[in-house]
Amino acid sequence: APASPDLFAAAACSLPDLFFERPPCGGLILGSGWSQALARSRALVRVPYRAIPGLGASTVAGHAGELVLLECGGARIAAFCGRRHWYEGVGWDPVIMPVELLRRMGVRHLLLTNAAGAVNPAFQPGDLMLLRDHINTHGLNPLQGPVRPGWGSRFPDQTHVYSPAFSAVIHGCAATLRLPLADGIYGFTAGPCFETPAEIRAYRAWGVDAVGMSTVPEAMLGHAMGMEVAALSCMTNLAAGIGQQPLTHNEVLQVSHAAAPRMARLLDAVLEAIAAGAGAVRSFAEQTGERVGGAGG
Numbered sequence: 001a002p003a004s005p006d007l008f009a010a011a012a013c014s015l016p017d018l019f020f021e022r023p024p025c026g027g028l029i030l031g032s033g034w035s036q037a038l039a040r041s042r043a044l045v046r047v048p049y050r051a052i053p054g055l056g057a058s059t060v061a062g063h064a065g066e067l068v069l070l071e072c073g074g075a076r077i078a079a080f081c082g083r084r085h086w087y088e089g090v091g092w093d094p095v096i097m098p099v100e101l102l103r104r105m106g107v108r109h110l111l112l113t114n115a116a117g118a119v120n121p122a123f124q125p126g127d128l129m130l131l132r133d134h135i136n137t138h139g140l141n142p143l144q145g146p147v148r149p150g151w152g153s154r155f156p157d158q159t160h161v162y163s164p165a166f167s168a169v170i171h172g173c174a175a176t177l178r179l180p181l182a183d184g185i186y187g188f189t190a191g192p193c194f195e196t197p198a199e200i201r202a203y204r205a206w207g208v209d210a211v212g213m214s215t216v217p218e219a220m221l222g223h224a225m226g227m228e229v230a231a232l233s234c235m236t237n238l239a240a241g242i243g244q245q246p247l248t249h250n251e252v253l254q255v256s257h258a259a260a261p262r263m264a265r266l267l268d269a270v271l272e273a274i275a276a277g278a279g280a281v282r283s284f285a286e287q288t289g290e291r292v293g294g295a296g297g
Contacts, residue, residue: 005148010053011097012104016045019069019078023106026274027227028079028267029098031114031214033234033256035066035081037263044069049082055097056090058082067098075275078105085214087191092142092217099221103150109166109274110222112231113263115252116210117194117239119203120184123210124235125251126259128266129184130170131162131231134216135208138190142217143224152224161219163228169277170230173269179262184209186233188216197241211239232266234259 012020030038049065050057058065070077080102084094102110118124147154174181187203189195191213195203203211210233222229236255237247245251256263 007054007093008097008100008104011055011101014052015047015067015101018045019105022076023108024069024076024078024102025107025277026075026077026109026111026271027098027102027105027107028077029083029110029112029218030079030081031083031112031212032252033115033236033260034113034263034267036257037260037267038068038079038081039070039264039268042070042072044071044076049084052097052101054093055084056094058084067101070271072271073275077271077274078102078107083214083218085191086140086217087213095217096142096221099218099225102222103225103227108228110218110227110229111166111270111274112215112218112222112229113267114186114212114215114231114233115236115256116186116212116233117200117237117247118209118235118242119187119200119211119239120209121242123182123184123238125237125255126262127182127235128174128179128259128262129182129186129210129233129235130167131186131215131219131233132167132183133162134186134188134219135203135206136188136216136220137203138188140188140190140217142221150225151221152226156220156224158220158223161223162230166228166230169273170232170266170270173273174266177265177269179266181266182209184233186215186231187211189213194247195240200239200241203239210235234263 047067065082080098187208236252
């Protein structure tokens with residue numbers, strides 16, 4: 001089960017008050033290689049993960065390990081640059097801490113990104129995919145355990161974990177930029193091993209287009225909390241049995257680095273779209289009636 005509310009409160013109290021001054025219009029959790037695509041030069045404040053109780057420094061190459069508050073078009077965006085994973089062996093606390101902190105800040109729109117292996121043979125390394133749905137292949141779920149205040153109902157509906165409206169905004173941004181962006185189904189695996197060719201054949205038979213070791217726990221939690229969730233994958237390798245080469249994390253980092261300019265263009269456009277719509281969207285805090293102002297909220 002996830003941590004006690006005291007740990008979440010301690011993590012919130014460790015952040016500068018600026019994060020809680022007014023609700024950011026969007027929150028990001030950026031996976032392998034995606035942090036380099038974020039224009040962090042606009043940062044108002046930066047906090048290393050190691051300074052946040054219950055989160056801790058990232059242990060995986062390609063994950064910056066820094067929380068940044070950005071100014072974008074007069075609005076604010078809170079970005080977790082890098083993520084923690086279930087396979088790191090330290091439980092759910094660091095995996096879900098970013099989502100809970102974003103909830104306490106009053107974030108309404110949550111954008112998740114990751115590096116993924118291409119299962120659909122139509123995909124090539126460097127391609128971008130917007131998640132339409134997912135398959136949780138191991139059944140791991142951060143909502144198991146006590147029902148926490150603000151985490152929704154005991155049995156959350158998952159018909160639309162990924163918001164059709166938010167996804168349409170992202171597709172519109174990609175179309176404006178003339179960036180190819182596919183829709184697809186993401187298969188979540190526990191890691192840290194890459195999948196076997198037999199597993200990939202099974203996932204493909206299930207309709208999986210891309211596979212990876214993240215994103216789904218955060219998406220399930222954010223959706224249960226009432227956030228509008230969207231998720232983007234960058235194909236960084238062909239899954240086992242589809243390509244001919246052994247899979248390595250170095251390949252993931254190399255391909256994501258090469259794709260960074262396109263990732264950056266899309267991220268910038270999406271953030272601008274979120275910021276432009278911020279005035280028309282009531283904050284999450286207003287919708288729930290929960291007090292989120294102040295670091296102790």
